[in-house]
Amino acid sequence: MTREELIIPENRIYGKPTLMNDTPMHYCPGCSHGVVHKLVAEIIEEMGMEEDTIAICPVGCAVFAYRYVDVDWIEASHGRAPACASAIKRLWPNKLVFTYQGDGDMACIGTGETIHALNRGENIAMIFINNAIYGMTGGQMAPTTLMGMKTATCPYGRQADLHGYPLHITDLAVNLEGTCYVTRQAVNTVANIRKAKKAIRQAFENSMNKKGTSLVEIVSTCASGWKMTPEQANQWMVDNMFPYYPLGDLKNTVVNEK
Amino acid sequence: MKSEKFATAAVYQWVAHTRSSKFFTFSFLTLQLRTMTEEIIISGFGGQGVLSMGKILAYAGIMEGKEVSWMPAYGPEQRGGTANVTVIVSDDMVSSPIVSSYDTAIVLNQPSLEKFEPQVKPGGAIIYDGHSIIQPPKRDDINVYRIDAMEEAARTGNSKVFNMLVLGGYLKVRPIATVEDVVKGLHKALPERHHKLIPMNEEAIRRGMELIKKMN
Amino acid sequence: MDNQKDFVLLKGNEAIAKAAIRYGYDGFFGYPITPQSEVLETLAADKPWETTGMVVLQAESELASINMLYGAGCTGKLVFTSSSSPGIALMQEGLSYMAGNELPGVIVSVGRGGPGLGTIQPGQADYYQAVYGGGNGDYNTIVLAPNSVQEMCDCMGKAAELTFKWRMPVIVLSDGMIGQMMEKVELPPYRPRRTDEEIAKQCPWATNGIGLKNRKYNFMSTLEFDPAVMEERNQKMAAKYHQVEAEEVDYELYRVDDDTEYLIVAYGISSRISMKAVDLLRETGVKIGMLRPKTLWPFPNKIISQLSERIKSILCVEQCEGQMINDVRLATEGQATVFHSGRSGGMVSSPMEVVEDFKSMAREKMSNNWPKGYWMK
Structure with a gap:
């Protein structure tokens, strides 16, 4: 059998979602962003929402998200994606509107916009990539940086007296009445990827069903920022991030309704 | 503060010094006669209905087909502070909504009288509420009117029509709008749910017309 | 009625x-x-x-x-x-x-x-x-x-x-x-x-998903890593701005005629106050008029330049310590001297204050020794 004879649709058991284009990704090897991008593309495609999606990317590593997934993207200014999305969903109530933000964007510079969008119960989904570091600017301390963790701006480790404590924005979101679904996921194993996909899908469906705001935190790695190999980074995340940011659903009012 | 007319005369003199006198064929007075412009300041405590009285007057002006402006002195929201509003009703387009002298000053408390008495144009009018003013106006080059609106409002047990009594008094001495047009204005100015109160207000305006007294 | x-x-x-x-x-x-x-x-x-x-x-x-x-x-x-x-x-x-x-x-x-x-x-x-x-x-x-x-x-x-x-x-x-x-x-x-549908037709560039299957996806981004591309974007916008400057200037002249000798330039509330000042001064025979920019950008440079060929003293009335005055100065191309009049910090000029400022300006002109760019207070 020749190569050409093998590569036929009938033999295909796995493929790239058609919404993902061939632009080479700028993400570092081992980065969680690529996986989450793929999940987002898959879900939009499965939901048949290509023409009804307005995606909002942040300032941070995912600033170029628009290059890889073929839907209409808006790059918001740093931290303001929730405000941007709030307006869009209100003006286009039948569109799928979601933000895709990192920890610096969502939990630091944009905390105000995040909390208020969640609290108003905007019918949007928010995907929150938490890798505990500023990746794009070169590994500085993030609001979610763990205690004792070393970064470019806390080279001797994060200390409470100097830097304060990590911000649990997802746990805060649980207490806000506007949120309908708050969950924490990861994409380090196939099983976790499947769970994360299910979570994002539910968040998107909540947006379309106007249930309130859904927040999906993805505890992620930043191999470059953490100065590790991808493999080490995954292990470090399991050992250090998961105990501090435990995975699972934190709030789900939509399930309770059923 | 100088009145505008006085100051205009000053310009006249100054230009006369520096320029040929052939320019001065028009006098300031001809401007006054050519068109009707009434510049009014209404001033008192917040809660006395100063701003709404100005608004109703402005609406009445619109009903008369005139140009109007209503310019409040605004500040941080508070009760009982001083409130004043400049209302201009004119046949021509209103240029400046703020002026430094007035044809009529309606003063409803002592500080307002002290502030605005000097700013009434010679030949203009000042209207004050008898109960709210301890030291009445002293100028003899203006017409001084007193209206005991506070007392009347207290007597009838309806404090809400206080400003309409004053408005009636004003319209008596400066008939810039008919009572009918004021009532039309009230229909426009008030939300529908308050329209049932209009007859009571109309009555107060007519009563105010009877109450006002010239003091000099 | x-x-x-x-x-x-x-x-x-x-x-x-x-x-x-x-x-x-x-x-x-x-x-x-x-x-x-x-x-x-x-x-x-x-x-x-x-x-x-x-x-x-x-x-x-x-x-x-x-x-x-x-x-x-x-x-x-x-x-x-x-x-x-x-x-x-x-x-x-x-x-x-x-x-x-x-x-x-x-x-x-x-x-x-x-x-x-x-x-x-x-x-x-x-x-x-x-x-x-x-x-x-x-x-x-x-x-x-x-x-x-x-x-x-x-x-x-x-x-x-x-x-x-x-x-x-x-x-x-x-x-x-x-x-x-x-x-x-x-x-x-x-x-x-x-x-x-009308939005889709009017704004084919918009990121609203409409018609995505028949077009390339749209995106909104201000980030460019290549300065040459950023420069290109800036040049394109600059060309548009020049076109706006050529087409959208709007202004109003008040009592400006062939023998106007003095000009007030004012916008917004200052123009209302200045209209009254112009009326008061006209009544005393002063040949004064007012130009009111209705668009501040694009600024009415051309008309100010034309007027300043014959009007040599301009009073710029604005309720601040002098901002638009600099645009007026640039617009005169050095042909006229521009003076400031106005209050600031929330205080507002009365028409009489503008008249007083005009008098000071004219006095300066008469005495013929006013320095260029003199800010009158």
């Missing part, structure tokens, strides 16, 4: 809100600040979401407001916000993003005394803020300067037209006095909001 046009008595701020509903605006996003809070208050009371479908949202801050405007603009919707000086200061970043992505959006600025928190009384010290902008980068915004409540109303229609025509944010620069004063207004007839 009944066959008259149906005039209503409105505050400038109320007129903005009512006009926006009638001009078919899709949304308002704003945060309370004196002296413009009546805009949001009026919208909330009128409930346009039940009639025209217009969205009204009280945002958590001016930062959020402008970014809501940004998001809405990206999707081709006609939206506006309103604020006052310190709030507009917070919006500058968003304005730069909107200009950079060539987005529509209308920003109403009801100026008060500054700097900092300043006062809540009327001010015109935000000329630089509006015309030159506090956001980063090479950009311009169209700046309209209404001087009456009727014009506040009309500006909302004009801004809606210009912002889509040129794909750039439009600022309506007003002040606390025009915002707070009431005048009679004739409101425009209701214009329906654009349908999704």
Whole structure:
């Protein structure tokens, strides 16, 4: 059998979602962003929402998200994606509107916009990539940086007296009445990827069903920022991030309704 | 503060010094006669209905087909502070909504009288509420009117029509709008749910017309 | 009387809100600040979401407001916000993003005394803020300067037209006095909001997903890693700005004729005050007129240059310590001397103060020894 004879649709058991284009990704090897991008593309495609999606990317590593997934993207200014999305969903109530933000964007510079969008119960989904570091600017301390963790701006480790404590924005979101679904996921194993996909899908469906705001935190790695190999980074995340940011659903009012 | 007319005369003199006198064929007075412009300041405590009285007057002006402006002195929201509003009703387009002298000053408390008495144009009018003013106006080059609106409002047990009594008094001495047009204005100015109160207000305006007294 | 046009008595701020509903605006996003809070208050009371479908949202801050405007603009919707000086200061970043992505959006600025928190009384010290902008980068915004409540109303229609025509944010620069004063207004007839299809047709660049299967995806981004590409974008925008400068200048002349010897240049509330000053001076035989820019950007350079060929003394009246005066000076191309008149910090000139300042200016001229660029106080 020749190569050409093998590569036929009938033999295909796995493929790239058609919404993902061939632009080479700028993400570092081992980065969680690529996986989450793929999940987002898959879900939009499965939901048949290509023409009804307005995606909002942040300032941070995912600033170029628009290059890889073929839907209409808006790059918001740093931290303001929730405000941007709030307006869009209100003006286009039948569109799928979601933000895709990192920890610096969502939990630091944009905390105000995040909390208020969640609290108003905007019918949007928010995907929150938490890798505990500023990746794009070169590994500085993030609001979610763990205690004792070393970064470019806390080279001797994060200390409470100097830097304060990590911000649990997802746990805060649980207490806000506007949120309908708050969950924490990861994409380090196939099983976790499947769970994360299910979570994002539910968040998107909540947006379309106007249930309130859904927040999906993805505890992620930043191999470059953490100065590790991808493999080490995954292990470090399991050992250090998961105990501090435990995975699972934190709030789900939509399930309770059923 | 100088009145505008006085100051205009000053310009006249100054230009006369520096320029040929052939320019001065028009006098300031001809401007006054050519068109009707009434510049009014209404001033008192917040809660006395100063701003709404100005608004109703402005609406009445619109009903008369005139140009109007209503310019409040605004500040941080508070009760009982001083409130004043400049209302201009004119046949021509209103240029400046703020002026430094007035044809009529309606003063409803002592500080307002002290502030605005000097700013009434010679030949203009000042209207004050008898109960709210301890030291009445002293100028003899203006017409001084007193209206005991506070007392009347207290007597009838309806404090809400206080400003309409004053408005009636004003319209008596400066008939810039008919009572009918004021009532039309009230229909426009008030939300529908308050329209049932209009007859009571109309009555107060007519009563105010009877109450006002010239003091000099 | 009944066959008259149906005039209503409105505050400038109320007129903005009512006009926006009638001009078919899709949304308002704003945060309370004196002296413009009546805009949001009026919208909330009128409930346009039940009639025209217009969205009204009280945002958590001016930062959020402008970014809501940004998001809405990206999707081709006609939206506006309103604020006052310190709030507009917070919006500058968003304005730069909107200009950079060539987005529509209308920003109403009801100026008060500054700097900092300043006062809540009327001010015109935000000329630089509006015309030159506090956001980063090479950009311009169209700046309209209404001087009456009727014009506040009309500006909302004009801004809606210009912002889509040129794909750039439009600022309506007003002040606390025009915002707070009431005048009679004739409101425009209701214009329906654009349908999704109309938006798609008018804004093929918009990121709203419409027709994605038959086109490449759209995106809005101001980030470029290649400076050459960024330069290209800037050059393209600059070419557009030059075109706006050539086509959209708007001004009004008041009592300017062939033998006018003195000129007042004033915008907004200062132009109203100056009109009265011109009347008072004309009555005493002074040949004076007024030029009122109705657009501050683009600025009426040409007419000022032409007039200053024969008018050698210009009084620039503005309620600040002198901002527009520099644009007037540039416009005269050195042919006339420009003097300042005005109060600041929330104080407002009376017509008589303008007359007094004019007298001082003319005295300086008579004595023939006034220095160039002398700022009269």
